[in-house]
Amino acid sequence: MIPLRYNLRSLRTRWVTSLMTILGTALVVWATVLAFGLGAGLDHTLEVSGGPLDLIAMRKGASAEIASIIDRKVARQIEETLPGIATDENGRKLCSPELVVIVAATRSSDGGRTNLIIRGVTSAARALRPGLRVVEGREAKPGLREAITSRSVSKRFRGAGLGEELEVMGSKLVIVGVFDADDSAAESEVWTDLAVIAEISRRKGVVSSVQLRATGAQALAEIKARLTGDEQFALKAISEKEYYAEQAIAGTAIKTVGWIIFVFLLIGAVFAMANTMFGAVVTRAREIGTLRALGFSRASVVFGFLLESLTLALAGGLIGCLGTLPVNGLSTGTANWVTFSEITFSFRFGPVVLLQGVLLAVLVGVAGGIFPAVRATRMKIVDALREI
Amino acid sequence: MKFLPYIFKNVFRNKLRTGFTVLSIAMSLFLVTLLYGFLASQENLAAQSAGYNRLVVTHRQGLTSLLPVAHLDKLRTIEGVKAATQMSWFGGKYKDDRLPFTQFAVDAQAMMNVFDELTLPADQLSQWRKDTGGCVVGTRIAHHRGWRLGDKIVLKGAFYDVDLELTVDGFYDGSETADLDMLWFHWAYLDESLKAKRSPIAGLIGMVMLKTASADDLPEVARQIEARFTSSDAPARAMTEQAFQQMFSEMVGNVQAFIRNTALAVVFALVCVAANAMAMSLRERTREIAVLKAIGFQRGTVLRLVLGESLAIALLGGFLGALGAKLGVLALVRFADLSRFPLPGINVFDIPWITALYALGLAAAIGLASGLVPAWRAAGVSVVAGLRKVV
Numbered sequence: 001m002i003p004l005r006y007n008l009r010s011l012r013t014r015w016v017t018s019l020m021t022i023l024g025t026a027l028v029v030w031a032t033v034l035a036f037g038l039g040a041g042l043d044h045t046l047e048v049s050g051g052p053l054d055l056i057a058m059r060k061g062a063s064a065e066i067a068s069i070i071d072r073k074v075a076r077q078i079e080e081t082l083p084g085i086a087t088d089e090n091g092r093k094l095c096s097p098e099l100v101v102i103v104a105a106t107r108s109s110d111g112g113r114t115n116l117i118i119r120g121v122t123s124a125a126r127a128l129r130p131g132l133r134v135v136e137g138r139e140a141k142p143g144l145r146e147a148i149t150s151r152s153v154s155k156r157f158r159g160a161g162l163g164e165e166l167e168v169m170g171s172k173l174v175i176v177g178v179f180d181a182d183d184s185a186a187e188s189e190v191w192t193d194l195a196v197i198a199e200i201s202r203r204k205g206v207v208s209s210v211q212l213r214a215t216g217a218q219a220l221a222e223i224k225a226r227l228t229g230d231e232q233f234a235l236k237a238i239s240e241k242e243y244y245a246e247q248a249i250a251g252t253a254i255k256t257v258g259w260i261i262f263v264f265l266l267i268g269a270v271f272a273m274a275n276t277m278f279g280a281v282v283t284r285a286r287e288i289g290t291l292r293a294l295g296f297s298r299a300s301v302v303f304g305f306l307l308e309s310l311t312l313a314l315a316g317g318l319i320g321c322l323g324t325l326p327v328n329g330l331s332t333g334t335a336n337w338v339t340f341s342e343i344t345f346s347f348r349f350g351p352v353v354l355l356q357g358v359l360l361a362v363l364v365g366v367a368g369g370i371f372p373a374v375r376a377t378r379m380k381i382v383d384a385l386r387e388i
Numbered sequence: 389m390k391f392l393p394y395i396f397k398n399v400f401r402n403k404l405r406t407g408f409t410v411l412s413i414a415m416s417l418f419l420v421t422l423l424y425g426f427l428a429s430q431e432n433l434a435a436q437s438a439g440y441n442r443l444v445v446t447h448r449q450g451l452t453s454l455l456p457v458a459h460l461d462k463l464r465t466i467e468g469v470k471a472a473t474q475m476s477w478f479g480g481k482y483k484d485d486r487l488p489f490t491q492f493a494v495d496a497q498a499m500m501n502v503f504d505e506l507t508l509p510a511d512q513l514s515q516w517r518k519d520t521g522g523c524v525v526g527t528r529i530a531h532h533r534g535w536r537l538g539d540k541i542v543l544k545g546a547f548y549d550v551d552l553e554l555t556v557d558g559f560y561d562g563s564e565t566a567d568l569d570m571l572w573f574h575w576a577y578l579d580e581s582l583k584a585k586r587s588p589i590a591g592l593i594g595m596v597m598l599k600t601a602s603a604d605d606l607p608e609v610a611r612q613i614e615a616r617f618t619s620s621d622a623p624a625r626a627m628t629e630q631a632f633q634q635m636f637s638e639m640v641g642n643v644q645a646f647i648r649n650t651a652l653a654v655v656f657a658l659v660c661v662a663a664n665a666m667a668m669s670l671r672e673r674t675r676e677i678a679v680l681k682a683i684g685f686q687r688g689t690v691l692r693l694v695l696g697e698s699l700a701i702a703l704l705g706g707f708l709g710a711l712g713a714k715l716g717v718l719a720l721v722r723f724a725d726l727s728r729f730p731l732p733g734i735n736v737f738d739i740p741w742i743t744a745l746y747a748l749g750l751a752a753a754i755g756l757a758s759g760l761v762p763a764w765r766a767a768g769v770s771v772v773a774g775l776r777k778v779v
Contacts, residue, residue: 017664020667023660024658027654027657028657034650061549061551063488067546102452104449113639115452256729268413268658279664279668334639335641340452
């Protein structure tokens with residue numbers, strides 16, 4: 001085995017080349033990790049939304065809440081007559097009727113327009129989403145034209161900031177509070193009182209969905225069966241996990257772009273690394289000849305070069321990954337075509353994404369270094385020693 | 389110019405190194421062309437619709453609010469309106485598709501008048517008009533899904549609470565960049581089905597697409613439309629087709645910034661890569677450059693020779709990358725079924741030549757930037773020291 005110091009010293013001797021290669025790899029890893037982090041953020045939001053025992057009931061065949069209408073009487077029947085619904089510590093049933101409308105909103109950053117989800121809720125909705133806490137301002141009072149929204153929405157949309165007025169179907173809602181929803185789907189929404197939104201949207205007597213929590217897995221299955229099978233209900237009832245999984249297609253575009261970026265930059269970086277290593281092999285032909293004359297095996301020379309290219313690549317990979325840290329948690333949004341509105345999520349550079357970045361670096365190091373390394377040992381020792 | 393052969397000789401001196409550099413630049417510029425090309429393609433699409441003099445009329449509160457069908461008749465009476473049809477987006481689930489392909493409930497004859505740049509054989513049009521449960525589909529989606537005349541298409545209602553069974557009565561066609569992935573059926577059929585279920589949304593339409601006699605009529609007609617319905621229960625908003633399409637790309641988000649940043653990082657990386665390769669190449673030629681200077685070549689000339697070399701390499705890579713992207717996308721749109729892909733405008737993705745040219749310009753910039761330092765160093769080589777060098 002060639003002593004590691006030799007290889008590392010060589011990298012340091014040709015420090016300009018080494019630096020350029022590290023920088024190039026770093027940028028490539030940075031761009032890729034950024035793209036994957038976007039996809040991971042979207043996945044995360046769709047995953048954490050929905051506890052394991054939570055169920056959402058909508059009109060049969062509806063693809064999303066905005067396409068669903070349930071009569072309020074039916075919603076009341078669900079709450080009052082269905083067994084197996086969990087209760088909170090005060091004995092109140094965890095069953096929440098909700099009315100969802102979407103309104104056009106303008107982004108603060110570029111003036112682009114998209115749709116925002118306005119959710120009309122009762123106090124039961126908060127019990128179902130314990131992760132949602134108001135962190136600034138106060139709660140919206142029922143019956144008043146007040147609303148609360150997520151930190152991300154309040155920053156990213158005009159009229160949604162704390163104290164501002166959001167235009168909703170010709171009326172105005174004052175944003176009185178800002179909440180933190182643990183990166184769940186609620187981060188994309190504006191919440192107000194059910195009665196208020198029913199009045200504004202002229203949809204009294206109906207709700208979009210009923211969300212509830214079952215007491216256990218068995219109860220969940222039974223409730224599902226009753227809601228879908230019973231004549232009096234005949235609804236679509238799916239677990240919240242399934243509901244959000246159906247929306248996962250929203251991330252397809254971003255993830256595809258991420259993989260395209262990954263593949264192209266990988267190939268580009270491999271060629272660049274190969275260039276560097278070939279140059280090194282040619283310049284150091286005499287050194288290699290010497291090493292082999294001294295008795296080091298072919299394999300150890302190959303290994304040594306691979307180590308060099310890996311070191312360069314991993315150093316670049318590390319810098320690239322570190323470069324994404326400032327962007328971590330930065331929230332953004334895109335269109336969720338299933339709900340036809342904006343879904344808010346943040347960049348997430350979790351262990352999987354960072355590992356993907358490191359994997360890219362390793363691939364670049366190995367694929368880029370293997371051919372030059374093997375080439376290095378092909379020359380006859382005598383010829384190599386003759387090189388200048 | 390007379391030095392071009394010399395420059396090319398040097399470029400291909402070390403074929404492996406040049407090859408790798410060119411490929412590295414090509415791959416990265418392929419990506420950049422793809423990304424920028426998509427943005428440009430969206431813009432072009434929107435700009436193209438400008439020529440058709442069409443307005444989209446929706447409920448003022450947006451697409452999810454419906455308009456009464458009576459609005460359609462009133463719209464047809466406005467001066468300057470040549471033709472108008474309702475277009476209710478159905479959004480039905482077809483087989484196992486996770487996202488609905490584009491389906492619209494329309495008025496058959498009016499639809500062909502509003503979209504007069506699209507063609508439908510006269511016999512197919514008359515068959516469709518006779519068949520209440522009939523539909524026509526775009527040639528592209530028909531090709532990908534294997535639909536033929538007379539095939540039955542079942543759409544399960546996801547947005548509307550009715551299931552539809554439609555018969556394919558014809559195929560509409562258009563230019564290369566037209567959206568040929570849609571399905572059109574009779575609004576009357578949808579309405580009848582809704583009325584049968586006593587649905588509260590019977591008699592309502594999603595939006596109206598109308599065509600004006602000329603481009604000059606557009607602003608006045610739009611103004612009249614909004615004024616006409618301003619105090620109605622269902623106030624309307626009129627926008628050009630261009631603005632309407634832009635709305636969808638805007639929904640996708642601040643992609644522009646993301647793409648620009650990625651492209652910037654890639655370009656930066658490329659400058660490093662290309663500069664590295666140039667530096668390596670020149671290191672080997674110190675003696676040669678010293679000889680050049682010794683026989684009388686000026687510093688400036690040497691500088692230009694080296695810059696020319698790095699420019700040539702970068703342009704080769706840029707050419708491959710840009711052309712590759714343009715052809716790749718052409719092939720993708722022709723052979724792949726993009727109607728299921730959740731990105732508006734992807735099914736008519738076409739990289740404009742100007743974007744490919746821009747990518748080439750980027751390559752030239754990379755070539756110049758990466759060659760600057762090596763060229764400067766080469767020009768500054770001391771003749772005596774250079775001649776003494778063994779390598």
